[in-house]
Ligand SMILES: *[C@@H]1O[C@H](CO)[C@@H](O)[C@H](O)[C@H]1NC(C)=O
């Protein structure tokens with residue numbers, strides 16, 4: 068990696084200091100002054116070196132030097148100030164501020180509560196084993212409805228926002244709990260509705276009682292929100308008990324722990340010695356004679372199912388509110404919003420006019436809504452590292468408005484996922500997508516690099532294993548935002564040229580896109596002209612069967628067995644080709660000089676050159692090239708020699724044994740997604756017989772074809788479904804992934820519409836692959852309640868994390884045939 072960087076040296080030719088001795092017959096003084104000068108010179112070189120090193124050290128966390136992309140944030144965008152931006156929670160509202168008032172929901176069944184807090188639902192956790200949950204309608208702006216099925220109970224969380232005043236307006240959320248089963252009616256459930264302010268929020272909150280009609284609520288004031296109150300209203304059902312907690316919590320990442328630590332078991336003497344779990348009220352210690360201020364206020368409501376609570380946020384600056392948005396008024400308003408949503412959904416995706424049945428359309432709405440409803444707002448600093456920093460250093464603090472791959476397992480921003488999310492989001496709401504793109508490109512550093520995984524803030528950090536936190540600036544990730552931009556140009560070109568704001572947005576983005584392109588084109592170059600190589604592979608490990616390539620996005624997809632500089636990666640080369648063609652399109656639209664990009668694109672899409680570098684005539688497929696052998700196995704190392712009569716404990720971890728020396732060759736025994744890239748990114752010529760071969764390979768059930776979509780790795784590949792270490796199950800080594808299947812469907816659509824010898828064949832495969840994917844994802848959603856990260860290539864069953872309404876939600880675009 069260091070090969071790509073400027074060597075650390077000082078240019079002596081610019082040195083103001085003499086390189087030769089000034090006098091041959093130096094006297095003693097001269098002699099000393101000579102050494103003084105040498106010493107001064109050495110000192111200066113060292114100083115310059117240190118200075119230069121210091122400069123290099125700060126490069127990694129210096130922002131890109133140009134105007135900011137996000138020019139409107141916080142209250143400048145009042146209609147998106149509030150939102151369900153706490154992606155990782157079942158339900159919570161916050162504002163688009165670095166430090167915000169946050170609200171949230173927890174619930175539990177009193178008889179299932181364990182002393183360690185087990186049983187309390189708060190963050191979306193796979194371990195909660197909910198039957199299903201997710202937004203079923205959400206427009207990203209004004210309202211949302213979510214259904215959560217927890218055993219025999221159905222919780223519905225909805226919210227509506229109302230503009231008014233100068234601080235982002237009002238909103239009301241409704242939590243209703245019902246059950247379709249008679250035997251569970253009347254069972255107790257406790258819900259906890261809370262508000263908290265982060266440490267750095269300027270402002271205060273305190274509990275408040277608004278009279279008989281209401282439960283314990285909150286009043287407060289912050290810089291962003293001005294004064295406000297939150298009322299809790301019992302809209303229907305029987306409330307057994309109400310209690311509250313007002314205290315000072317250590318941070319947003321320990322709110323549940325704070326609740327657990329304060330719950331009390333008490334005996335209610337008035338009600339036949341019933342045992343109750345309640346919150347204790349004020350828990351504010353007196354420090355230095357002063358009562359500490361609360362930053363966390365929670366109201367617990369124990370009700371008999373069914374019951375329904377409205378949580379009403381009212382902004383103090385909103386003067387023209389005719390009545391409080393609750394009760395029937397809320398019910399009516401929700402009906403209207405839903406109506407508008409449904410009309411818009413049909414206008415955008417046209418599923419009804421395509422003949423989809425009602426339950427299929429409900430599925431598509433739920434998938435879109437959970438992607439849009441999962442959009443979060445994060446604030447904080449990543450941890451980054453370069454060759455010049457001593458260990459990890461903080462990036463600058465920044466906000467990120469982004470969708471997330473999975474609300475439970477990956478509730479944070481991922482660079483290459485976001486490019487896929489952008490396809491669906493831009494189709495739904497182009498302004499939201501531009502805002503997301505702008506936030507991401509503000510995370511670009513002066514080198515043109517954007518970190519791959521964004522772990523911002525305590526809440527996000529507490530969900531990530533330590534070894535994945537630090538991001539290295541030598542490492543890339545597929546530049547999928549170029550697909551988003553290509554898609555936007557394709558789908559909205561009239562709108563873009565018509566609408567000033569969005570064109571100007573592209574104008575502002577352009578220098579950053581250039582820098583991003585250059586960063587890829589310079590730092591990920593291969594050794595031979597026209598080749599590219601993912602950085603970040605570990606060439607020294609013997610723990611992994613095949614060293615992973617996290618940066619490619621395809622983690623454990625098998626590559627050359629012995630990473631070195633001779634490697635060339637076909638997928639990366641195709642990504643750069645796609646990037647150059649998109650850059651050329653954008654440059655043309657903006658009347659900039661596109662020549663450089665057009666040239667790079669024609670160079671990288673020249674099939675003759677592509678074939679020379681990546682077509683293996685042996686396997687008749689596109690492939691990587693590198694130092695490779697297939698003859699590797701994971702084995703227990705031989706036990707260390709132990710002295711006679713003494714048992715040395717054995718290290719049981721398996722290591723890789725290489726049975727045959729690697730050689731420089733195509734990695735062509737491995738057929739899979741990577742082999743398809745020239746096809747996926749539409750670089751193969753329409754008339755190329757190689758297109759025909761790829762189409763045949765796609766249809767071959769011994770290779771990638773299944774009834775559920777294309778599997779990631781051919782059954783015939785040596786690493787098909789192999790573990791990479793004893794503990795790492797196969798990930799991109801067989802299962803069906805939807806992002807690349809979307810690209811396959813998109814490419815088939817493209818080749819079927821281009822006149823050529825294989826268009827008919829492409830059309831047939833297109834129809835079949837598309838319906839296989841849609842049917843299976845839909846079937847699994849019905850069966851399990853979720854869409855999944857990946858699908859089993861033998862059974863079609865959803866697996867790994869759920870709900871995965873990140874790129875799996877592209878199924879909606881496949882249904883609508885939008886590419
Ligand atoms: C909640 O509302 C129901 C129905 O409106 C009413 O019967 C009940 O008394 C209320 N409970 C409380 C605690 O206000």
Ligand SMILES: *[C@@H]1O[C@H](CO)[C@@H](O)[C@H](O)[C@H]1NC(C)=O
Pocket residue numbers: 307308309310333334335336343345
């Ligand atoms: C809730 O239960 C506690 C403990 O039994 C009792 O002290 C309190 O008055 C109850 N609150 C209501 C509103 O019923």
Ligand SMILES: *[C@@H]1O[C@H](CO)[C@@H](O)[C@H](O)[C@H]1NC(C)=O
Pocket residue numbers: 585588589647663664667
């Ligand atoms: C990309 O890199 C190649 C190789 O260094 C260079 O020839 C080409 O001009 C670059 N493309 C652009 C658009 O800068």
